Amino acid sequence: MADFSLNDDQLQIQKWVHDFAENVIRPAGHEWDEREEFPYPIVQQAAEIGLYGWEFLMNTFSDPTGLTLPVCIEELFWGDAGIGMAIMGSALAAAGISGNGTPEQVMEWVPQCYGDAKDIKLGAFCVSEPDAGSDVSSLRTRAVYDEANDEWVLNGTKAWITNGGIADVHVVVAAVDPELKGRGQASFIVPPGTKGLSQGQKYLKHGIKASHTAEVVLDDVRIPGSCLLGGKEKLDAKLARARERGSSGEKQPAMATFEATRPSVGAQALGIARAAYEYALEYAKERKAFGKPIIQHQAIAFKLANMATEIDASRLLIWRAAWLARNGGFKNGEGSMSKYKASEVAVRVTEDAIQILGGYGYTREYPVERWHRDAKIHTIFEGTSEIQQLVIARAISGMRIE
Numbered sequence: 001m002a003d004f005s006l007n008d009d010q011l012q013i014q015k016w017v018h019d020f021a022e023n024v025i026r027p028a029g030h031e032w033d034e035r036e037e038f039p040y041p042i043v044q045q046a047a048e049i050g051l052y053g054w055e056f057l058m059n060t061f062s063d064p065t066g067l068t069l070p071v072c073i074e075e076l077f078w079g080d081a082g083i084g085m086a087i088m089g090s091a092l093a094a095a096g097i098s099g100n101g102t103p104e105q106v107m108e109w110v111p112q113c114y115g116d117a118k119d120i121k122l123g124a125f126c127v128s129e130p131d132a133g134s135d136v137s138s139l140r141t142r143a144v145y146d147e148a149n150d151e152w153v154l155n156g157t158k159a160w161i162t163n164g165g166i167a168d169v170h171v172v173v174a175a176v177d178p179e180l181k182g183r184g185q186a187s188f189i190v191p192p193g194t195k196g197l198s199q200g201q202k203y204l205k206h207g208i209k210a211s212h213t214a215e216v217v218l219d220d221v222r223i224p225g226s227c228l229l230g231g232k233e234k235l236d237a238k239l240a241r242a243r244e245r246g247s248s249g250e251k252q253p254a255m256a257t258f259e260a261t262r263p264s265v266g267a268q269a270l271g272i273a274r275a276a277y278e279y280a281l282e283y284a285k286e287r288k289a290f291g292k293p294i295i296q297h298q299a300i301a302f303k304l305a306n307m308a309t310e311i312d313a314s315r316l317l318i319w320r321a322a323w324l325a326r327n328g329g330f331k332n333g334e335g336s337m338s339k340y341k342a343s344e345v346a347v348r349v350t351e352d353a354i355q356i357l358g359g360y361g362y363t364r365e366y367p368v369e370r371w372h373r374d375a376k377i378h379t380i381f382e383g384t385s386e387i388q389q390l391v392i393a394r395a396i397s398g399m400r401i402e
Helices: 008-035 041-048 054-061 068-079 080-100 104-107 178-184 232-245 253-286 298-326 332-360 370-378 385-397
Strands: 122-124 142-146 151-162 169-175 185-190 197-202 215-222
Touching: 008 068, 008 080, 008 370, 041 080, 054 068, 054 122, 054 185, 054 385, 068 104, 068 122, 068 142, 068 178, 068 185, 068 253, 068 298, 080 104, 080 122, 080 151, 080 169, 080 253, 080 370, 104 142, 185 215, 197 370, 253 298, 253 332, 253 370, 298 332, 332 370, 332 385
Parallel strands: 122 169
Antiparallel strands: 142 151, 142 169, 151 215, 169 185, 197 215
């Protein structure tokens, strides 16, 4: 049975992350949103206390309850989503390595996604392309094996990549056998300083502007054979099974990573929603209209009641999914349920927060408009809300739904 009571260690970690979010991240949120730059000084401070680093990530991943990571992420994004994404962005690359690599590759490359407090490094997970977002089976980036030199040659363009181009370690999902679509893909490590990898356009975004998002261009990028995650023997066997049976029975590398991270993405949205709800609640207690605090008007009180209920419902779905990921796996798309619900709730709650603050909520003088902008991306990236509904529908029906 799942027990969602946080133990003493988890409560201590929660407070530790919350204090950093309250004292360091939130006061800096507006500045870095306006600057639209990667917040290296804040990430440096996170590294100095051990919040940004592979040890922290491994400790949270190893939690048998699965709850420590979403608890920490919720607090980070309660502070600020753009800065929170800058701190957590390397985790997606680390998850891609951990989910597809050998133990030796994990030990070699995950630490290089973070560096240390004296010299921080970044990781990037490169899947989406200009013409392949939700449909990851249509990736055009190619990986061709040069047997004579035991090297892989990568060519293509990746789009919407967190830390793209500025990362030290890029994890790239590419097609090895395009005819097999998603079953013919593999993940590769592009080491720091590799020739042929460059940053394309940097996107000017609606929200999470402190997080760096850009294209990654791969032009005859040559990497050692050892940089194929999982190794060539495993890939060859998977491709052979796919050609013989029409299916390898294995998840696509990108999908395996996204499936594992969906509760965490839900926790990001949850942190934003909670921040907006708490801010609106305090405002409604203080702001007076028609002779009394506006929270005493049903129109406002009921809106806040709905916000509180939806936030708690989202957290329960996220915690259940996080627990299942460690204890038996998803049966009915629970990971997608958690991400879908929390993302949609974050958009509604932040919009309601703006409504409660009225004209003030629409100005950049108050943070709720930023939180609304930050919330929207969660219904889009790492699987749109529509894709989450598709995953859930397939899981509950056991049928192929297009």
